[in-house]
Amino acid sequence: MHVLTKSCILLLWMHTLTFVKSQDNPGACTLEDFKKYHLYDGNFDISGMQASYPGGRQVRVGCNVGYSGFFKLICVEGKWQHRGTNCQPRSCGHPGDAQFADFQLRKGDDFVFGSEVVYTCHKGFQMVSRTNFRRCMAEGWDGVIPVCEAQQCPSINVPDTVNVMGDAEEATYGNVVQFSCKSSNYILKGAREIYCDENGDWKGLEAGNPKCEVVKCEPPRIENGFVLGDIKEYNEREILNYECNPQYKRVQELPSRCTKNGDRAEWTPTPECEEVKCELTLPPLRGTTYEPAYRNRFSPGETIRVTCGERYWIVGTRTLSVETTCKKDGEWTVRPVCQEVACSRPHDGLLSPRESWRWDSKKLGDTVRYTCRSGYKRKDGVTQATCTRDGWEPNPLCQEIKCRRQHFNNADITGKIQAEYRYNDRVQYNCRRGYKGSFTLTCREDGWHGSNVCTAITGCPTTSFDRRLKVLPHGDKLYFTCEDGYKLLTKGWWGEATCVDGVWSGVESCIEEQKCGEVPVIPNGEGILGSTEGQGQGQSQEIISIVCNEGYSAKIDEIPCLDGQWNLNGSLDAICEPNQGNCSPPPKVENAVIATLYQKQYPSGSEVTYQCRDKYTREGEAMIKCTAGEWEELNIQCILYCDQLMDETLDFTAEKEKYMTGETIEYQCKNRAGITGTATCQHGNWAKTTECEEKCRVPETPAGLTITTDVTDNQIRKGQYLTFACEDSNHIIKGNATLECLENGRWSNPLPTCEAAKDCRRPPPPLSNGRAKPGTRYPYRHNDKVEYVCDTDYGMEGGPFITCVDGDWVGEMRCRPAQGCGKPPPLSDGDTKSSTKYQYQHNERVEYKCQEYYVMEGGPFKTCKDGNWTGEIRCLRPCTVNRDDMNRHNIQFKHVRDDKLYSEHNDVIGFECKRGYRHDGAVGMRQKCEHGVIHLPTCQ
Known part of the structure; x- marks a missing residue:
């Protein structure tokens, strides 16, 4: 207490002294004045400063611990002035990098006194030091740089049957371990690949510890189908027996087998059922149109009409139009494809074999000159065949030279009698009674050669007639009828015969009136005339026994004769009826x-x-x-097969008429001595190792002239053409623009040249109800065009361009009143935005829209232009990404939280492998949806 009292008295004394001194020295500067100085802060060390300094005094002020700087005060007329800088925190420099770690300032803005940094281990590493920070002190950074060590995953034990790729015992963060089976007869169950994560845990073991098991497949779940039997497990290579529900069919007809695929056992091909549909190609192939035209899939029982263009037909039916129906198996009753009408090479063996090469690749309207082999002649004297929709005309091309039996009333054939005779056959005739002589006829190409040389001895005799026949000669005529109780074999009660070369021609026989006469013609069968004994009277009765053709059965067994008439008891057409159990169309055979x-x-x-x-x-x-x-x-x-090789430039021996694929023949070139080669039959065509025919060398063209024909090895074969054009569009060809390669390597015409084309004067006067588009220029060069347009409500015929061609204007057109349009055409996968009308005016338009998820290309309007709807619109179909497909590929969407099952055209979708799977690299992980198709990558 005594000391405290003395200190207080001392301080009071010093203050009084200072005050007194300052009063005594008005130019002095004090410590208190410095504390109020605008640059003063707590970093200055003022412990050694005095309370007051006289005018003119200079004072150096130090810095507190951890700070540095130079600061000088000068007392000028009672006020402090300074020199130098404030005290700044002392720098510790860089705190030091730690391996596998990063650091950041937790306190302060720089590495200076008072700041503090904190170290953080990288992902997959842990801090093993006691502290994770360092502080900047007056002497520098305290402590040591922290240490981080990698996280280590626990050791994994696997069975001996499992092959391990990687370190499964001392793995650290980032290490990957893969498993597979040592035997190819086993598949891996559980994890296929694991990796050590940042926490020292194995990722990928969710699927279970790896183990190898014998290949086994479980019965799959088949949508719209079912597995037959109750087998719980299938061994490798065993076939799955399954069926599809009604109105569904297998996606693939190949049997599904239990198959090892990588490290999985799965059914190959996948057992799938799809709805039975018949499909069409949209847009249709060239020359083919469909009705309806806006669909491409049809259910069984639905029918479409297929119509072909003028030069096309439907293969099989060979017609321009046909209706075809979708069958239960997803096939059409008639294949709905039109092909260009073509005629194949005739193979009837009647043509001259030397000319078989002429018939290759012939289309509708093509003609071929031909000859027939010996014993045959061209039909109707024609000299060439024409390819038609019904095949080659005439049909048949060659007809066998035949002569029908020549009948003479005054002569009979000796030997075998035939209805027709072949080429060069000789027939011997002997003259009948009443005539003398004999003669021979020979069948030639133009008919019988030879003449009847029978000479009449007398006129026609009236004796030796049937006694039941009553005759009345009258000049060269003979009229006849039958006695009572008889009738003529044919209808009518009298007849007439003519005397021809001493013989009565046309005389008939008589039959009893109760008999029926000739047997009627029975469709799909025949009648055999017979008789049966009458009961109790000993008389016979005429009957016709029915014999039907194969495939038909007789409704009645016989037809009786009653009172001189055949008792038909109905129509002749109903006697022979088709059998029950008819067959459907026969099965298809490829080709x-x-x-x-x-x-x-x-x-x-x-x-x-x-x-x-x-x-x-x-x-x-x-x-x-x-x-x-x-x-x-x-x-x-x-x-x-291949036909015999027909090539006039080759010399070889043909051992067969047909050669199968792979068979080879050797040949020599006729016009190139010593040159040989081989020809191999390859799928119906001969492939030769050496060409024997002459070729023309392509000439060098002068400047400005170019060749437009594709040329190989700078040579052209005989019969082929070389086409030229001018490089400058303002030049024209002078001479023949096409040259043919002739024999001995010569060209058919001289090489053409190019000359500058003439300019054109002004175009013709304007159109009536039309005009030329603005922007034309003068003068006009060769190939310049001038476009014309018609006024509103007028349509153009011809045009719309006229072209300057070597000084002349070429092109015709006229403007006529424009036509309206009917209903607008349908849009596949889309529709009009509003209801349609039956009639639209010229220039009226209709707006379309596409179905949901479909993207419109072109449009959205179609406009009625002079009777036609103009404007190209397409609805580009979306892609459907099926969850089951993604599961089969072991993938999932990347950066998409919800399942995006539909994707518009041109969308790009990113995929990623599911945990534990790795991309196989065959298809990229980013795929674009294009026209309804997206390719899925695969992870294994």
């Missing part, structure tokens, strides 16, 4: 057709014969028979 007209039903007993397509040869029986509603087992194949 074959049936050489009869198509029928929906074939009666039992019917036979059909298969005929292979051109360039195919048959193996097996060509004919099958329908029996009780079933066709015989089919045993036929059509195998592609």
Whole structure:
């Protein structure tokens, strides 16, 4: 207490002294004045400063611990002035980088006194030091740099049957371990790949510890189908027996087998069922139109009409238009495709074999000059055949030279009598009674050669007639009738005969009146005349026994003769009826057709014969028979072959008429001595190792002239053409623009040249009700065009351009009143925005829209332009990404939280592998939706 009292007295004394001194020295500066100085802060060390300084005094002020700087005070007329800088925190420099760690300032803005940094270990590493921070002190950074060590995952034990790729015992963060089976007869169950995560845990073991098991498949769940039987597990290579629900069919007809695929056991191909649909190609192939035209999938029973263009037909029916129906198996009753009308090479063996090369690749309207082999002649004297929709005309091309039996009233044939005789056959005739002589006729190309040389001895005799026949000669005529109780064999009660070369021609026989005479013609069968004994009277009765053709059955067994008339008891057409159990159309054979007209039903007993397509040869029986509603087992194949090689430049020996694929022949070049080669039959065509024919060398063209034909090895074959054009569009060809390669390597014409084309004067006067578009120029050069347009409500015919061609204007057009349009055309996968009308005016337009998720290309309007709807619009279909498909590919969407099952055209979707799977690299992980198709990547 005594000390405290003395201190207080001392301080009071010092203050009084200072005050007194300042009063005594008005120019002095004090410590208190410095504390109020605008630069003063707590970083200055003022412990050594005095309370007051006289004017003119300079004072150096130090800095507190941890700060540095130079600061000088000067007392000027009672006020402080300074020199130097404030005290700044002392720098500690860089705190030091820690391996596998980063640091950041937790306190302060720089590495200076008072600041503090905190270290954080990288992902997958842990702090092993006691502290994770350092502070900047007056002496520098305190402590040491922290240490981070990698996280380590626990050791994993696997069975001996499992192959381990990677370190499964001392793995650290980021290490990957893969598992597979040592034996190819096993598959891996559980995790296929794991990795050590940042927390020292194994990721990927969610699927279970790896183990290898024998390949087994479980019965799959088949949408719209079911597995037959109750088998719980299937061994490798075993086949799954399953069926599809009604109105569904298998996606693939191949049997599904339990198959090892990588490290999985799965059914290959996948057992799937799809709805039975018949599909059309949209847009249709060239020359083909459909009605309706806006759909491409149809259900069984639905019918469409297929119509072909002028030069096309439907293969099989060979017609311009046909209705085809979708069958239960998803196939059309008639394949809905039009192909250009073509005629194949005739193979009837009647043509001269030397000319077979002329018939290749002939289209509708093409003609071929031909000759027939010996014993045959061209039909109707024609010299060339024409390719028509019904095949080659005339049909047949060659007809066998035949002569019908020549009948003479005064001569009879000696030897065998035939209805027709072949080329060069000789027939001997002997003259009948009343005539003398004999003669021979020979069948030639133009008919019988030779003449009748029978000479009449007398006139026609009236004796030796049937005694029941009453005759009345009258000049060269003979009238006859039958006695009472008889009648003529044919209808009528009298007849007439003529005397021809001493013989009565036309005389008939008489039959009893109670008899019926000639047997009537029975459709699909025949009647055999017979008789039966009468009961109790000993008299016979005429009957007709019915024999029906194969496939038909007789409704009645016989037709009796009653009172001179056949008792038909109904129509002749109903006697022979088709059998029950008719067959459906016969089965299809690849590359074959049936050489009869198509029928929906074939009666039992019917036979059909298969005929292979051109360039195919048959193996097996060509004919099958329908029996009780079933066709015989089919045993036929059509195998592609090559005809004999026809090449006038080659010399070789043809051992066969047909060669199969892979067979080879050797040849020599006729016009190139010593040159040989081989020709191999390859799928119906000959492939030669050496060409023998002469070729023309392509000439060098002068400047400005170019060749537009594709040329190989700078040579052109005989019969081929070389086409030229001018490089400058303002030049024209002078001479022949096309040259043909002739024999001995010569060209058919001299090389053409290019000359500058003439300019054109002003175009013709304006159109009536039309005008030329603005922007034309003068003068006009060769190939310049001038476009014309018609006034509103007028449509253009011809045009719309006229072209300057070497000084002249070429092109015609006129403007006529424009036509309106009918209902606007339908839009596939879209519709009009509003209801439509039956009639639209010129320039009126209709707006369209597409279905949801579909993207419109072009449009959205179609405009009525002079009777036609203009404007291209397409609805581009979206892509459907199925969850099941994604599961099968072991993928999921990337950056998409919800399942985006529909994607518009041109959308790009990113995928990523599911946890534990790795991308196989075959298809990229980012795929674009294009026209309804998106390719899915696969992870394994």
